Amino acid sequence: MLLEVRSVTKKFGGLIAISNFSFVLEKGIMTSLIGPNGAGKTTLFNIINGIYPPTSGSIIFDGKDITGLKPNKIARSGIGRTFQTPRLFNEFTTLKNVISAAIYGGGIRDIREAKKRGIELLDFVGLEKKKDVLAKNLLATEKKYLELARALAIRPKLLLLDELFAGLGESDTSNAINLLFKIKNDMGITIFMIEHNIKAVMKISEKVIVIHHGEKIAEGVPKDVAQNPEVIKAYLGEEYA
């Protein structure tokens, strides 16, 4: 068991964004979090990652209680993440973006070492030719890959991917899927992703968690979840269930 979320609740004033949410991520099982817009997917990521401390409940990662820790501590304990719209260091070169993560999150103190690691990772995501380009000048898809490389540079055990496939074309999507399998199999990193691309979800996830109005409505292997009446109701409305 890599991550355990125990009855987490998050309130923003009177609004309950996440309500009594519990689940477990097993090591090496590719898990997806799906749900309609505004269901609370990104909020849940922000809670795991430490950006929002939960109102109640606790989060256990790798045997340690990480509830309420600052994001930088959680990152260094081994949780990397990407954002829905990439949040890069725009005035940095592509390489420097990865170097910064290798130094601080990856614990590589020597800049030359960090550079080597950075080039390796850029090579891995296919951006090595763009290493001296400013991040702001990259294409939208390249930005997604760069953010992935930067998240990998902290040597995570768990990687939270917030809609990696959004906005990617057909060929890019299959390319990204290949990358994810490599991350999982070769690097031994567990992946937990938010995804709207249902085709991709069904193809690669081993487990799916469905969230609606901040509550967990289903959990299981993709095939079962797709037939769950609760899920169909949440996505398509009452009459289709």
Added chain:
Amino acid sequence: METEKFKLKITFLCVLLVVLVSVPYFGIPEYALSVFIAVFIYCSLCVSWNVVGGYTGYLSFGHAAFFGFGAYVSALLYTHTGMPPYGAILLAGIFSSILATGIGYPCLKVKGPYFAVVTFATVPMLKIMFENLEFTGGVQGIFIKSSFNTPTIYLMTLCLMVLSALMAVLIEKSAIGIGFTSIREDEDAAETIGINTSKIKTLAFALSAFFPGMVGGVFSFYKLYINPSTVFSEEMSILIVLFSLFGGTMRWIGPIIGASILVTIDRVLHIYSGIIIDWLEYLPYFKKVFPYFSSGILASVLFGLILILVIIFMPKGILGWLEKIELERLKKRTSGRD
């Protein structure tokens, strides 16, 4: 090609340094030396300010607080404990950094305009505190009995400018610099890659206060008399920001260029203010509309104008502007090749 450019740059800087060091031996008049001293003081203030204002992007509007605090620390240590001046000046820097750690930790929790406002408050706060303290001489201030001549002060301020620039260069080249600038780029993203932003920001703030404290320390030995209203000046806080923004905050050279140009303009205006005001008084009604016009007002008006023009036309300062020209030149060259 790159290394050649680098060598050229280093040679140029060394030659410039040798020239600057030898300036006092040319028998230059005292007033001209004082212009240089003012330039060096503002250069070290601005290049230090840039560590927090430029690299981490937190615009501190209170850096004169560290200058004033340093001035008081060195003056008090020297007059009360009989500490040698150089020791007193060094401790002024160290105490300023400690003060900055105390101020920075809570202030750096807020961003943007809020940070600007809370830091702006530190100068009047310290001013009022020092006005009401017994052992600092209250409103009367302190006299410092010392006899550094102007050339020595010149060399001391020059030395501080070089050291503060060196610190900025080292920061830019190191991992710490990457940490600082990542905060400017995106603080939340910096956290997610394991950067302890509140620690790093406080470190930047403490480092940025060290040389201002030492410069303040030298200032006490230069003016030989300090009081709260001369060393704690909100105007100075604003000028530091203005000069740095004018030069460009992306790299260490920007604040130095900005401070050098604008301080020189300010001093020259002071020298020729009589003539300029004589001209202005030929304008009809000028004397009636501005009965108390002085060189100080003239400089303020000019700086205000420069600030507006810089924000509109060169939002990234002189450095950004030069970079843009360079980029366009490169573009032209490559398009010509096609």
